[in-house]
Amino acid sequence: MxxxxxxxxxxxxxxxxxxxxxxxxxxxxxEPSTPKFSGWGMTSIHEFPWNDPYQGENFRNANKNIKNEFDFSGDTTLTSMRNLDELRWRHWNVSYGVRYCLEFAETTEYNFAECGVAEGVTSFFILSEIDGEQELIEKSSLYLYDSWSDMKDEHLLDSEKHSQGKYKKLSVNRTKKNLSKFKTKVFFHKGYVPEVLFDSNIPKTICFLHIDLNSSKPTLGALEIFYPILVKGGIIIFDDYAHSGYEDTKIVVDKFFKDKPGLLQKLPTGQAIYYKH
Incomplete structure (x- = not known):
């Protein structure tokens, strides 16, 4: 038969x-009983998008290099050697966003910016997508903004004050050391967002912005300054858009983009990506 x-x-x-x-x-x-990925509030049984010989090599190398080379500040942030693999989907979205900008941003000068840097993990993934090609290195810059200190009380709503104290051991010198291998130009601006974002500290245009401030007021302040200089085809990634405990950030972001052209993509990782068209 x-x-x-x-x-x-x-x-x-x-x-x-x-x-x-x-x-x-x-x-x-x-479905298979054992998921392939579980971390950052998301579980998946599916194949990793970075598991290919074409788009994923820079990302995989970056994840490995952070494990081998990074100096973390212990228990002051949510990222450490222990949970780096649990954050791979978060970091993949960052790496993908960089490649999207390099492909579609309407600019010849690729200025990247990050508000809320900590030890520089996100920046490491950003730079890893740029630093392999000399032509990109010459046309790219990364602007970093962070207090590298405890959060300001007046910047926080009552619902956000649970984050106070987490970042008081951060060090800008440690972050500089963690990113020292890259050839792309990196500018470190120490101070609180949005106060640190005065004209001489920001580029004329940006193609990429990553916001990880864990507070809604500074998030709005960063948007008000950076959105007007974001080129078409550029993106903004919000790290804690839909995270529990940061509901006010989601409210601020949704309201800001309700009448803006483009698209706000909301991801199961709790991140969101705005694409400017």
């Missing part, structure tokens, strides 16, 4: 016995 005949018999049995159909359906649709 051939495979086709067996399949036909199976279909006949299924059709003629409604009582066993739910059981057969459950077996047919059963």
């Amino acid at each position: 051939g495979i086709k005949s067996i399949r036909d018999i199976g279909k006949k049995i299924y059709k003629e016995n409604p009582s066993i159909q739910p059981f057969i359906d459950s077996v047919r649709n059963k």
Whole structure:
């Protein structure tokens, strides 16, 4: 008896016995019991998007190099050697965003910016996508803004004050050391956002902005300054857009973009990406 005949018999049995159909359906649709990825509030059974020989090499190398080379400040931030692999989807979205800008941003000068830098993990992934090509290095710059200190009380709503104290051991010198291998120009601006964002500290245009401030007021302040200089085809990534405990950030971001051209993509990682068109 051939495979086709067996399949036909199976279909006949299924059709003629409604009582066993739910059981057969459950077996047919059963998902693997062990997920391929679990971290940052997201679990997936599917193949990793970075697991290919074409788009994923820079990303995989960056993740490995951070493990081998980075100096973290211990328990002061959410990122450490222990949970780096759990953040791979977060960092993949950053790396993908950089490549999107390099492909579609309407500019010949690729200025990247980050508000809320900590030890420089996100910046490391950004620079890893740029630093492999001399032509890109010459046309690209990264502008970093962070207090590298504890959060300002007046910047925080009552709902956000649980973040105070987490960042008081950060060090700009440690971040500089973590990013010292890259050839792309990096500018470090120490101070609180948005106060540090005065004219001489920001470029004329940007193609990419990453905001990870864990507070809604500074997030809005950064948007008000950077959105007007974001080129078409550029993007803004919000790290804590939909995270529990930062609901006010989502409210601020949604309101800001309600009448703006482009698209705000909301991701299962809790991030969001705005694409300017």
